[in-house]
Amino acid sequence: MEIKVHDIVKFTNIDKLKHFTVVPDWVFNTKSASNYGVVRRMPISNKLIPIGLRGKSREQRFGTYIHEENIVEVITPNSLVKYIDEFSDRIYYPILKSIRDEFSKLHLSWGPTGSIGFEMATNINVTSIRSDIDMTLYIESIDEELLTEVGRFINTFDKQIDVQIEIPIIGAFLLNDYTRNNETGFIIRTPFGPQLCSLQDGEIKVHVVN
Template sequence: MEIKVHDIVRFATIHHIETSMNLPDWVNDAPAAKNFGVVRRLPITNKIVPIGLRGDSREKRFGAFIHENNITQVISPISLVNRMDMFNGRIYTPALIRIKDEFEKYKLAWGPTGSVGFEIATSILVTTPTSDIDICLYLVQIDTELLEKVGNFIEGLDRRIDVQVEIPTLGAFLLNDFIKYAKTGFIVRTKFGPHLCTIVDNQIKLGVSS
């Protein structure tokens, strides 16, 4: 079973959740938390998967773990691109369709994450009219020219889009930070913590932990 950060995992019951702390009271009343968790950026050790549970507000978030044996379904952000048409009435869908059409020109792998991705994956209403649209863009390696093109396109959309770039062998960084600070230093999030990095000759250079 391949499980990656940002994937949404389904489980049968919250009794399968593992944590060293008591579950918050809101977990029992939150439809989004009863059967789903979002994989966090931590190492998966002995098939114990780090997940985040979500409630009906930003304040209701809880980090926990679940064993792979208790996961019944894994939903990746990439798989959600083909589900977007089912949510035509949602305020975020037109922007996602534009992104889909543009990214197809470059054959880019991507998918919605955050509250929008969770809603598309689970059909549980968790977004609001003011919710940001978070997406994840998957690349094999740094391509500065391509990222600048993507950044210019995203900037021209009429909704706020937060793009996180995932590189399997490295980690993730925010596209906006990369465009602004590629030469002076931007943060790359890894399983072992954040690192300050720069771009030298189109190659990423790891700096000290931040």
């Protein structure tokens, strides 16, 4: 079973959680936390999958673990793209449709994440008019021209859109951070913590902090 960060996993029962701290009361009284979790960016050991449970507000977030044997479904962000038209009555639909159409021309692999991705994956209403649009773009290596083109397109919208770029083995970074700071230093998120990096001659260089 391949499980990656941002995947949404459906698990059998909340009682199967492998928690190492006290579980907040809201977890037991919230539909969105009852049997769905979002995979966190952490190492996976002994088939314990690090997941985050979400409640009704930004303050209600809880990090825990679920054993792989108790996962009944894995929903990836890029698998949600084909269901966008099923959410044509949602406020975020026109933007997602535009992104889908443009990224299809560029043959890009991507998917919605955050509250919108969670809502699409679970059919549990967790978004509001204030919800940002979070998405992940999957690429194999740094392509400066492509990232510039994507950034230019995303900036045509009047809605906050946070694009996270995922590169195999390396990790992920925010497109806005990369665009502004690729030569001086941008943050790459790895399973072992954030790293300050820069782009030199098309290659990612890690800054060593003493």
